[in-house]
Amino acid sequence: MSALDLSRWQFGITTVYHFIFVPLTIGLSVLVACMQTAWLFKKDPAYLRMTKFFGKLFLINFAVGVVTGIVLEFQFGMNWSAYSRFVGDVFGAPLAMEGLLAFFMESTFLGLWIFGWDKLSPRLHLATIWLAAIGSNLSAFFILAANSWMQHPVGYRINPVTHRAQLTSIVALLTNSTVLAAWPHVIFASFLIAGAFVIAASAWHLARGSDTDLFRRVMRIGLAVALAAGIATAVTGDVQARLMDSQQPMKMAAAEALYNTSNSASFSLFTIGTLNGSQELWSVRVPYLLSLIATLNPHGTVQGINDVERAYVRKYGPGSYKPIVPVTYWSFRLMIGFGLLASLLALAGLWLTRRRRIPRARWFYRVAIWGVVLPYLATTMGWIFTEMGRQPWTVFGVLRTSQSVSPGVSAGEVIASMTVFTLLYAALAALAGWLMIHHVRDGAPEEPATAGTDAPLPVFTY
Amino acid sequence: MNLATFWFILIAILWTGYFVLEGFDFGVGILLPFLGRDDTDRRVMINAIGPVWDGNEVWLITAGGATFAAFPLWYASLFSGFYLALLLILVALIFRGVSFEFRGKVDSARWRRNWDRAIFAGSALPALLWGVAFANIVRGVPLNAAGVFTGNLLTLLNPYGLLGGLATLSLFTLHGAIFLALKTGGDIRDRARRLAAGVALAAVPLAAAFLAISQVGHGRPATDVTATLAAGALLGAVAAAVRGREGWAFAGTAVTLVLTVATLFGDLWPDVLPSTTAAANSLTVSNASSGHYTLVVMTVVALIFTPVVLLYQGWTYWVFRKRLTRSDILARAGRPGWAGPAAPPGAGPPGAGPRPIPGQP
Numbered sequence: 001m002s003a004l005d006l007s008r009w010q011f012g013i014t015t016v017y018h019f020i021f022v023p024l025t026i027g028l029s030v031l032v033a034c035m036q037t038a039w040l041f042k043k044d045p046a047y048l049r050m051t052k053f054f055g056k057l058f059l060i061n062f063a064v065g066v067v068t069g070i071v072l073e074f075q076f077g078m079n080w081s082a083y084s085r086f087v088g089d090v091f092g093a094p095l096a097m098e099g100l101l102a103f104f105m106e107s108t109f110l111g112l113w114i115f116g117w118d119k120l121s122p123r124l125h126l127a128t129i130w131l132a133a134i135g136s137n138l139s140a141f142f143i144l145a146a147n148s149w150m151q152h153p154v155g156y157r158i159n160p161v162t163h164r165a166q167l168t169s170i171v172a173l174l175t176n177s178t179v180l181a182a183w184p185h186v187i188f189a190s191f192l193i194a195g196a197f198v199i200a201a202s203a204w205h206l207a208r209g210s211d212t213d214l215f216r217r218v219m220r221i222g223l224a225v226a227l228a229a230g231i232a233t234a235v236t237g238d239v240q241a242r243l244m245d246s247q248q249p250m251k252m253a254a255a256e257a258l259y260n261t262s263n264s265a266s267f268s269l270f271t272i273g274t275l276n277g278s279q280e281l282w283s284v285r286v287p288y289l290l291s292l293i294a295t296l297n298p299h300g301t302v303q304g305i306n307d308v309e310r311a312y313v314r315k316y317g318p319g320s321y322k323p324i325v326p327v328t329y330w331s332f333r334l335m336i337g338f339g340l341l342a343s344l345l346a347l348a349g350l351w352l353t354r355r356r357r358i359p360r361a362r363w364f365y366r367v368a369i370w371g372v373v374l375p376y377l378a379t380t381m382g383w384i385f386t387e388m389g390r391q392p393w394t395v396f397g398v399l400r401t402s403q404s405v406s407p408g409v410s411a412g413e414v415i416a417s418m419t420v421f422t423l424l425y426a427a428l429a430a431l432a433g434w435l436m437i438h439h440v441r442d443g444a445p446e447e448p449a450t451a452g453t454d455a456p457l458p459v460f461t462y
Numbered sequence: 463m464n465l466a467t468f469w470f471i472l473i474a475i476l477w478t479g480y481f482v483l484e485g486f487d488f489g490v491g492i493l494l495p496f497l498g499r500d501d502t503d504r505r506v507m508i509n510a511i512g513p514v515w516d517g518n519e520v521w522l523i524t525a526g527g528a529t530f531a532a533f534p535l536w537y538a539s540l541f542s543g544f545y546l547a548l549l550l551i552l553v554a555l556i557f558r559g560v561s562f563e564f565r566g567k568v569d570s571a572r573w574r575r576n577w578d579r580a581i582f583a584g585s586a587l588p589a590l591l592w593g594v595a596f597a598n599i600v601r602g603v604p605l606n607a608a609g610v611f612t613g614n615l616l617t618l619l620n621p622y623g624l625l626g627g628l629a630t631l632s633l634f635t636l637h638g639a640i641f642l643a644l645k646t647g648g649d650i651r652d653r654a655r656r657l658a659a660g661v662a663l664a665a666v667p668l669a670a671a672f673l674a675i676s677q678v679g680h681g682r683p684a685t686d687v688t689a690t691l692a693a694g695a696l697l698g699a700v701a702a703a704v705r706g707r708e709g710w711a712f713a714g715t716a717v718t719l720v721l722t723v724a725t726l727f728g729d730l731w732p733d734v735l736p737s738t739t740a741a742a743n744s745l746t747v748s749n750a751s752s753g754h755y756t757l758v759v760m761t762v763v764a765l766i767f768t769p770v771v772l773l774y775q776g777w778t779y780w781v782f783r784k785r786l787t788r789s790d791i792l793a794r795a796g797r798p799g800w801a802g803p804a805a806p807p808g809a810g811p812p813g814a815g816p817r818p819i820p821g822q823p
Contacts, residue, residue: 068556070552076541078545081538088537096530096531107517108771111515111517167756408543462563
C-alpha cells in the first residue's frame with residue numbers, strides 16, 4: 001500500500017474513532033447541564049443524583065474525546081501537508097477559531113465544574129457546566145464549517161500567483177448552506193446518542209430492579225430526548241439530501257447506485273448483486289422515493305453516475321470521478337436504517353413506560369441496553385458516507401485526495417503511526433467502555449440529607 | 463509592522479502561554495514518582511493541576527490552529543517534517559490526558575501505579591521533545607525547493623537539539639517543583655522547595671548553555687538582551703525558591719520561559735523554518751503566510767477573544783488559589799458520594815491516615 005492509501009486509512013480510523021466520543025460529549029454535556037438546572041430550581045435530590053451519575057460517565061467519555069482530537073488537528077499537517085499548504089489560508093481559519101472561541105471555553109469551564117462544587121456558588125457552578133456545554137456545541141460548528149467547505153467550497157478564490165486557495169469571505173464560509181444544514185444534523189444525532197446512552201444506563205438498573213424510582217424517571221428523559229432528536233435528525237438529514245443533490249450530484253447518485261439519470265427515481269432498501277450498474281439480481285424498492293428525497297417532487301430528475309461522470313470529465317478533464325459505490329450505497333442506507341431503528345426504539349420505550357409503567361419483559365431491557373450501539377453505528381455510517389462520497393476529492397471540485405498527501409512522509413512512517421494509533425485506540429476504547437460499565441453498575445448513590453444546604457458537596461476530583 | 467509579523471508574534475505568544483502553563487503541569491507529572499511518597503501525596507499533586515491542565519493544553523491546540531491559519535506553509539512543512547517526533551508527543555499526551563481522568567476511577571493500588579507511570583512518561587517525553595523541536599526550528603532543517611523536509615528523526619536528534627530538549631525538560635521540572643511549593647501545604651511543600659533547589663543544579667547550567675549556544679549561532683543584539691534577562695530571571699527564581707519566596711520564584715521561572723521563547727522566536731525571525739540545504743528554500747514570515755484577508759479576519763478574532771480567554775483562565779486560577787494539603791484529600795474521601803476510590807475494607811475509618819503503598823517506606 002502506498003503512503004496515500006495508508007494515510008487515508010489512518011485518517012478514517014482516527015476520525016471515526018474520535019467521533020465515537022464527540023457526539024456523547026456534545027449531547028450529554030447539555031443533558032447534564034439540564035439535570036443540574038432542574039436540581040437547582042426544583043430542589044429535588046433525584047436530579048442531583050442524575051447529574052452526578054451522568055457527570056461521571058460524561059467525564060470518562062470526554063477524556064478520550066479530547067486526547068483523540070489533538071491527533072486530528074496535527075494529522076492535517078503530518079499526513080496531508082500538500083492539502084494544508086493548498087487550503088490553509090481558508091481551512092485554518094475555522095480551526096483556529098474553534099480553539100480560541102470554543103475549545104478554550106469548553107476545557108476551562110469543565111475544569112471549573114469538576115473541581116468547583118464546593119468553591120463556587122450553586123448558580124455560578126451551574127453556569128460553568130452550561131458554558132462547557134455551549135463550548136462543545138460551538139466547537140462542532142467550527143469543525144463542521146471547515147468540513148462543509150471541503151464538501152461545498154465557498155468564499156474563496158485560487159490565487160493566480162501562488163496557485164493556492166485564498167479566503168475571500170469569512171461570512172460566506174461560516175454561513176455556507178452546507179454547514180447550516182450539517183450542524184443541526186450532527187447536533188441532533190449527538191442528542192440521539194446521548195438519549196440512547198441514558199436509556200441504556202437506566203435499563204441496566206431497571207432490569208435488576210435497583211433504584212427503580214430514579215431510573216424510571218431517567219429512562220423517560222432518555223426516551224423523550226432520543227425520540228425528539230431522532231425525528232429532528234431525520235428532518236435535517238432530509239434537508240441535507242436536497243443540498244447534496246444540487247451541490248454534489250455524484251454523491252447523491254452514488255448513495256443510490258443510480259447509474260442512469262432518472263425521473264421518478266425509486267429508492268432501493270436492499271440490493272443483492274453487484275452495484276456496478278451492470279446487473280442487479282434482486283432488490284426491494286420504494287417507488288418515487290429517491291426523486292422525492294432529492295428534489296421534493298416524485299417525478300423530479302435525479303442525475304445518474306454515468307451522466308455526472310460525463311459532465312465532470314468535460315469540466316475537470318479526463319479521469320474517474322466516481323466514489324466507491326458499494327461503500328456509499330451501503331453506508332447511506334445503514335445510516336438511515338440504524339438511525340430509524342434507534343428512534344423506533346425510543347418510541348416503543350415511551351409507549352411501554354407510559355403512566356408509571358415499568359415493563360417486566362426481559363427482552364425490552366436487553367434491546368434497550370444493546371440499542372445504544374444503533375445511533376453510534378448511524379453516525380459512523382454517516383461520516384463514512386459523506387467523506388467517501390466526496391472522493392476522489394478532498395475539496396470538492398478543487399483538490400483531489402491524491403494531490404493532498406504529504407510528499408515527504410514515507411509509507412513506513414505512516415505504517416508506524418497507524419499501527420500505534422490503532423492499537424492504542426483499541427486499548428483506550430476497551431478501557432473507557434469497561435470504566436463506563438463499571439460506573440453504571442455502581443449506580444447513583446443517595447446524597448447526604450444536607451446536600452444543597454451548608455455541607456460542602458462531594459466532588460469529582462482526581 | 464506588517465500583519466504577518468504580528469501573527470508571528472501572536473504565535474510566539476501562544477507557544478509562550480503553552481510552555482508557561484503546561485510547563486508546570488508537565489513538571490508536576492515528572493515529579494510525581496519522586497515527590498509523591500504515597501497515594502495521598504500523589505493525589506495532592508495531581509489535584510493541584512487538576513482544574514487547569516486541560517485548559518493549559520488548549521494553548522497547544524490553538525497554537526497549532528493559528529499556525530495552520532496564519533502560516534499554512536510553515537504548518538505543513540513543520541508537521542510533516544517532524545512526523546515521528548510529533549507522533550511520540552501525541553501518544554504521550556494521549557496517555558497523560560486519560561491518566562488524570564482514569565486513575566482515580568478504580569480502587570486498586572496497581573491500577574493507580576500504572577496510570578502514575580503513564581503520567582510520568584506522558585509528561586517527561588513531551589517536555590523533552592518540545593525543546594528538541596524548537597531547537598531544530600531555530601537551527602534549521604533540510605528543506606528542498608518545495609519546502610519539504612528531507613531529513614528523518616535522527617536529523618532532529620543533533621547535539622544542539624538534544625541540549626534544547628534537556629533545557630526544556632529541566633526548566634519545566636523546576637517550574638513544576640516551584641508550582642507545587644506554591645500550591646501545596648505541609649510536608650509536600652517543604653519537599654517540593656528542597657527538590658526545586660536540586661533540580662536547579664541541572665536546569666541552570668542546561669538552560670544557560672542552551673541560550674548561550676543559541677545566541678552564538680543565531681543571536682542578534684535584541685535577543686542577546688532577552689537571553690541574558692532569561693538567565694537572570696532563572697537565577698532570581700532559584701534564589702527566591704531557596705529563601706521560601708514561592709510566589710516570586712514561580713514568577714521567576716514563568717518569566718524565564720517567556721524570555722526563552724522570546725529569544726528563540728527572535729532568533730528565528732524573519733524565517734519561520736530555515737533551510738539548511740539552501741538559504742533560498744527557507745520558509746519566512748512573508749513567503750509562508752496566509753493572504754492579507756485571512757490575517758485581517760484572524761487578527762480581529764484574536765484581538766477580541768484572546769483577552770476573554772485570558773480573563774476566564776485567570777479567574778480559574780483565582781478560584782483555585784488555595785493551597786492544597788493532604789488533609790483536603792483525606793477529608794474528601796470521608797464524605798459520602800465522593801467519586802474517588804472508597805476506603806478499602808480494613809483500612810480504618812475514613813480520614814484515619816494515608817494507606818501505605820506496598821513496596822514503599
